[in-house]
Amino acid sequence: MSQAPRRVTIRDVAARAGVSIATVSRVLGGTYPPAPATRSKVMKAVRELDYVANPHARALSGATSKxxxxxxxxxxxxxxxxxxxxxxxxxxxxxxxxxxxxxxxxxxxxxxxxxxxxxxxxxxxxxxxxxxxxxxxxxxxxxxxxxxxxxxxxxxxxxxxxxxxxxxxxxxxxDNTGGARAATSHLLSAGHQRILYLGHRVGYTTSEGRIAGYREALAAFGVEHDPGLEVQGTWERAEGYRLIKKRLQSGPPDFTAVFAANDQVAAGALKALRESGLRVPDDISMIGYDDLPPAEDIGLTTVHVPxxxxxxxxxxxxxxxxxxxxxxxxxxxxxxxxxxxxxxxxxx
Amino acid sequence: MSQAPRRVTIRDVAARAGVSIATVSRVLGGTYPPAPATRSKVMKAVRELDYVANPHARALSGATSKxxxxxxxxxxxxxxxxxxxxxxxxxxxxxxxxxxxxxxxxxxxxxxxxxxxxxxxxxxxxxxxxxxxxxxxxxxxxxxxxxxxxxxxxxxxxxxxxxxxxxxxxxxxxDNTGGARAATSHLLSAGHQRILYLGHRVGYTTSEGRIAGYREALAAFGVEHDPGLEVQGTWERAEGYRLIKKRLQSGPPDFTAVFAANDQVAAGALKALRESGLRVPDDISMIGYDDLPPAEDIGLTTVHVPxxxxxxxxxxxxxxxxxxxxxxxxxxxxxxxxxxxxxxxxxx
CATH class of the missing domain: 3.40.50.2300 (Response regulator)
Structure with a gap:
């Protein structure tokens, strides 16, 4: 195979002139001009090599992009x-x-x-x-x-x-609410009635949308709404861990499934359940929300958000x-x- | 507890004037001015409510930030x-x-x-x-x-x-090289000699730094370097999965440990090993690089990069x-x- 001729670069100019690349750049850019003798050496090398300033260099002083x-x-x-x-x-x-x-x-x-x-x-x-x-x-x-x-x-x-x-x-x-309704219905269809909603951030639009779907599904399945199963919290992994640890301090779980407000909370909750000797899904079922990492890696059933x-x-x-x-x-x-x-x- | 008096907002002005918030905003901002009658109504409400334009609105026309x-x-x-x-x-x-x-x-x-x-x-x-x-x-x-x-x-x-x-x-x-040397030494100290290096991107600085550490550790432990154990590939999860699948097509593993070029590659490799009936760490040991999600969730020993x-x-x-x-x-x-x-x- 034949090779395209190699373009003359600023390195070649620097080598020919016996100066650094930065010096060539300064001469050509007109900034921080070096001593006149250095400048002459560089410009001589530029002429001899027929160096065409890199399109990059020209573009660097071009118009603003949209x-x-x-x-x-x-x-x-x-x-x-x-x-x-x-x-x-x-x-x-x-x-x-x-x-x-x-x-x-x-x-x-x-x-x-x-x-x-x-x-x-x-x-x-x-x-x-x-x-x-x-x-x-x-x-x-x-x-x-x-x-x-x-x-x-x-x-x-x-x-x-x-x-x-x-x-x-x-x-x-x-559709936050539609996704949460589907997730809760998925658990209810599998026979779960004591579903812990983990990580409700009161007043936040995304969170209010999700918990509304949870409540709607319970109502549609005729399952009584127990406010004690709605656990407030933020949406980080560490919070999911902390909330489950705290919940299990007082005794065995009063729920058979967890609906975590997002996948991060689910990952933290999963770790806390495991540390308490509870297996997912054998002992406790779990569903998350978002379908973002690490949902796939932990095998989490979740709601896909596009x-x-x-x-x-x-x-x-x-x-x-x-x-x-x-x-x-x-x-x-x-x-x-x-x-x-x-x-x-x-x-x- | 006493409450601080509520600040008059643009909403109050809009309600008093019987117009939309956007209309008030247009009047005050002087952009897209509405009909003069509307303008009068708005300015009357502004005076009556002693509305002080929101600091936000003022700041929105302020000087550029660094x-x-x-x-x-x-x-x-x-x-x-x-x-x-x-x-x-x-x-x-x-x-x-x-x-x-x-x-x-x-x-x-x-x-x-x-x-x-x-x-x-x-x-x-x-x-x-x-x-x-x-x-x-x-x-x-x-x-x-x-x-x-x-x-x-x-x-x-x-x-x-x-x-x-x-x-x-x-x-x-x-220190890419130091981390890779430590990771490889960790596997060598545990008795592993057939260590698959998974995901070498030839010519890339980070990758070259890591594989150099792998080779240095092998040399330091007097373990012969088998180039057949260095597998080239990109640094995505799907690539780790694909590379292990391909490697195991021809027979049982010819390695006892995997050093994945990063945690994403490790996560993909882990999934492929599991699908082939190989457990980590029971059958195959694995170490990753980066200490980023999902390393913690999959229990991966890895190199922490700050x-x-x-x-x-x-x-x-x-x-x-x-x-x-x-x-x-x-x-x-x-x-x-x-x-x-x-x-x-x-x-x-």
Whole structure:
């Protein structure tokens, strides 16, 4: 096979001139210019080698690219990461860069990030995830929406409820309640009636949507709702572990199944159950929510949320629409059956 | 308890004026002004309620924040996500925003992202992870370094080898080779000699560092190096699964232990071994690399890489240094022992 002729690089120029690459770069870039003698040596080598400055170097001083921005609390959460991945994929398809701002859950940093993205000229600013849907939140979002619209950009809410028809924003949700109803029904169909709901975050929209589905399924199956089975907690792995440990301190389990608010909570709960000598699914059945790592690795039956599709849809709604405006999409969820639920032998 | 008086919000103004929040926002923001009659109604409500425009609204038109930027291939990889988390934490401590650019592994998008971050006025642009350390790469990095330095910013390489003293960049690495030497020694000490190295990516710096440690440990223990035990492959879960499936097609395992190039590969390999009726650690011992999810959930003994500390250190070196310049830090790695390695009964 013949080889394409090797392009002359900045390294070759540096070698020929007997200087460092950084020196060549300084001469060509005109920044931090070195001594005139050095400059002459470099320019001589450039001419002799017929060096064409790298397209990269030229592009580095080119015009600003169009961007689409996404603002997250954290990138460690696989939930956020997978939504961001969807936005990135769709942005690339439309020749946009994808910028992610991280707030750490801090409102002041969220504000500063939205402002930065607006100044950046982002086509859209996508905010993702669980919120407390109170007056302060609604006001803040209305202000973002107006400020972005005024700059020719757009506010997109992803996995959050709509702000209503008056606020110029695009909205992509998934069916939290439907998924939770299906998950609970799956356990009820297997004969479980004492189902521990693990990790309810009161007031948070995603959490309220999920627990509503749990309650609806109980009602549909005619199973009495025991508020003592609804355990409040945050959505981390360590919290799932802690909640089960605490619950089992006072005696044997008063439940035959666990519906964890998300897969992380399920992973922590699984560990705590095992440490207490309880096997899943032999002794306790378990179902999670999200279908994100580590659900597959721990064989967890869970509710699949189309995270990447959420991000893709959000980006697509902004980039493929002819003019800015409102819009609302609700994506479906479904159960993924693995190996963490077992039918309960019913007492006769 | 007495309650603080509730602040008048844009909602109150909207309700008093009988218009939508968006309309109030338009009037106050001066964008998309509504009809004069509507404007009068709104301004009357503002005066009556003594409404002070939300600090958020004012801040939304404030000055640009300082940022620190990090450029990643993907946010789905927990490796990148944890480094980014470290950068974000340190940026927050120094009152900087953290912006993440995603390239999808595409050089043109990397270039455009670095350029955008430079125009953005980022204090530093941090590039993370595994690369093929060839001439093209070195040239590209030298050009980034010069362009960023010229704009008063800085190039930071995180988990990548240094560009040498001539290129103005900061460099934070971790000890890939030391970690792999320790992991392999751990298996050798348990009596394993046929250790399958799973997932070598030839030419990639991180991978070359790890396999060098594997080979060094074999040599130190006087165990002959069998190149047939070094299996090439990428670093995804599905690849670990595929490689083990393929290896076991031709007969029983010709190895007693697996050293997976990272935890994702280990998780895939574990699944494939189980499907072939081989238990870990009873039949096959296994060790991974990274100590990221799902290592804990699958009980994997692995090498801990201080990912967040890598990000924190990178950000700190830029933000706490009095003037821009070069710098190089190497962070340590260590083994985390869980439950995937068992001593091998030595034949006598």
């Amino acid at each position: 961007t689409i921005a996404i603002v997250l609390n954290s990138v460690i959460s696989p939930y956020y990461a997978h939504v961001a991945q969807g936005v990135q994929a769709e942005a690339a398809r439309h020749d946009r860069l994808c910028l992610i701002g991280i707030t750490g859950g801090d409102a002041a940093r969220e504000l500063a990030t939205v402002r930065l993205m607006r100044e950046e000229g982002a086509d859209a600013v996508i905010l993702v995830g669980n919120v407390v849907d109170d007056d302060g939140y609604k006001t803040r979002m209305a202000e973002y929406a107006s400020a972005l619209a005024a700059a020719g950009s757009q506010l997109v809410l992803c996995g959050r409820p709509s702000l209503g028809p008056d606020v110029p924003s695009v909205n992509v949700e998934f 995270h990447e599709e959420l991000g893709r849809t959000a980006a697509r709604m902004v980039l493929e629409r002819e003019s800015a405006g409102a819009g609302h999409v609700m994506l479906g969820t479904h159960i993924v059956v693995r190996d963490s639920v077992r039918p309960l032998a019913r007492p006769r | 940022t620190i930027a990090i450029v990643l291939n993907s946010v789905i990889s927990p490796y990148y996500a944890h480094v980014a988390q470290g950068v974000q934490a340190e940026a927050a401590r120094h009152d900087r925003l953290c912006l993440i650019g995603i390239t999808g592994g595409d050089a043109a998008r990397e270039l455009a992202t670095v350029r955008l971050m430079r125009e953005e006025g980022a204090d530093a642009v941090i590039l993370v992870g595994n690369v093929v350390d060839d001439d093209g790469y070195k040239t590209r990095m030298a050009e980034y370094a010069s362009a960023l330095a010229a704009a008063g910013s800085q190039l930071v390489l995180c988990g990548r080898p240094s560009l040498g003293p001539d290129v103005p960049s900061v460099n934070v690495e971790f 990912h967040e500390e890598l990000g924190r250190t990178a950000a700190r070196m830029v933000l706490e240094r009095e003037s821009a310049g070069a710098g190089h830090v190497m962070l340590g790695t260590h083994i985390v022992v869980r439950d995937s390695v068992r001593p091998l009964a030595r034949p006598r």
